[in-house]
Amino acid sequence: MIYPVVEIKLNQIIDNVLKVKKNCEENGVKLTLVTKVLVDHEEIVRPLVENGIDCICESRIRNLISYKDIPAEKWVIREPALCEIEDIVRYSDLSLNSERVTIQALNDEAARQGKVHQILLMYEAGDLREGAGFEELRELYAFALSLPNIKVRGIGTNYSCYGCTIPTVASLNELIGVAEKLEKEFGTKIELISGGNSTTYPLMREGKLPERINTLRIGEGALMGTMVSYGDAIGELYHDNFILKAQIVELKTKPSVPWGEFTNFDSFGTVPHFEDKGLRTRALLNVGKQDVILDALTPLDDKLVIMGASSDYMLIDVTDSDTDYKVGDVISFSLNYAGVLGVMNSACIGKEIIRG
Numbered sequence: 001m002i003y004p005v006v007e008i009k010l011n012q013i014i015d016n017v018l019k020v021k022k023n024c025e026e027n028g029v030k031l032t033l034v035t036k037v038l039v040d041h042e043e044i045v046r047p048l049v050e051n052g053i054d055c056i057c058e059s060r061i062r063n064l065i066s067y068k069d070i071p072a073e074k075w076v077i078r079e080p081a082l083c084e085i086e087d088i089v090r091y092s093d094l095s096l097n098s099e100r101v102t103i104q105a106l107n108d109e110a111a112r113q114g115k116v117h118q119i120l121l122m123y124e125a126g127d128l129r130e131g132a133g134f135e136e137l138r139e140l141y142a143f144a145l146s147l148p149n150i151k152v153r154g155i156g157t158n159y160s161c162y163g164c165t166i167p168t169v170a171s172l173n174e175l176i177g178v179a180e181k182l183e184k185e186f187g188t189k190i191e192l193i194s195g196g197n198s199t200t201y202p203l204m205r206e207g208k209l210p211e212r213i214n215t216l217r218i219g220e221g222a223l224m225g226t227m228v229s230y231g232d233a234i235g236e237l238y239h240d241n242f243i244l245k246a247q248i249v250e251l252k253t254k255p256s257v258p259w260g261e262f263t264n265f266d267s268f269g270t271v272p273h274f275e276d277k278g279l280r281t282r283a284l285l286n287v288g289k290q291d292v293i294l295d296a297l298t299p300l301d302d303k304l305v306i307m308g309a310s311s312d313y314m315l316i317d318v319t320d321s322d323t324d325y326k327v328g329d330v331i332s333f334s335l336n337y338a339g340v341l342g343v344m345n346s347a348c349i350g351k352e353i354i355r356g
């Protein structure tokens, strides 16, 4: 085995996703699964679809291109950049939008490709990332209805990303109110009302989701069983689906405070702090800040302490461990959402899919 590697427990991921799907269905909600932590791993996404997932959401069109032969509905859940319109129309069925110029460009490209591109209009409900306020959304809706190669499939909003907002019954009812005002004014029926991401899931589980919220775009909650913005986990799901493993390349006992003459900054420009703990036994691992964010990692051996890292090495204090580590041994870490995103996107970290 070559290290570092991320171990991906496929059966546990499938189990999680199917539980989330079932719970969504019991609440009248369509699960649109956000696969972005799986990057472009067709061999992980395909089994999810074979097990019943019928809609996959990605933020990067590059990843959706790798899924082009997977038979599922495909959404781009990042607002399209004007430079990628051709691929968005070619490789996705629907994208999230809040800009007139982009919707026009999608329409024109869809006409060129002989297609109808679907859109979800994004409403700004307070998280202050993507989305338009009501008046602008109303104008966008009228505009989109006039375009022959655009179909407005629904409206949506997003929480818990930039502004740390929480989806509440009041906020979701506001979103429904927007849909109903549009329906009344334009004499239409809005098919989908997409009420957020993983952080809306607990509200749904408590049976408090307003009835017209009929889709949720869920990624982390299903694939990892966690909700990083609540600092919480979903009880009935697996939480250890991604484990990072790196190998010890040096193991020595050294003082805990450096000596010599000093600069003010380390190799990443930060000011380090050293506490004198005397001599400590430290393992150097073959993974570094170039591959992973340190704060995203927790050693599975809870007596290990992450001391720091440079671009290519991580330093672990192994002094208090019950394990007698040697050069060549492997140290394993659980990862939070940011950690999984980082390691899955790193070309220097192997991917080992565990099927058993």
Ligand SMILES: Cc1ncc(COP(=O)(O)O)c(C=O)c1O
Residues within 6 Å of the ligand: 034, 036, 077, 078, 096, 158, 196, 197, 198, 199, 217, 218, 219, 220, 221
């Ligand atoms: C627009 C949008 N919807 C849904 C999601 C999924 O979020 P989560 O992984 O927290 O469920 C994201 C983030 O990836 C997103 O940007």
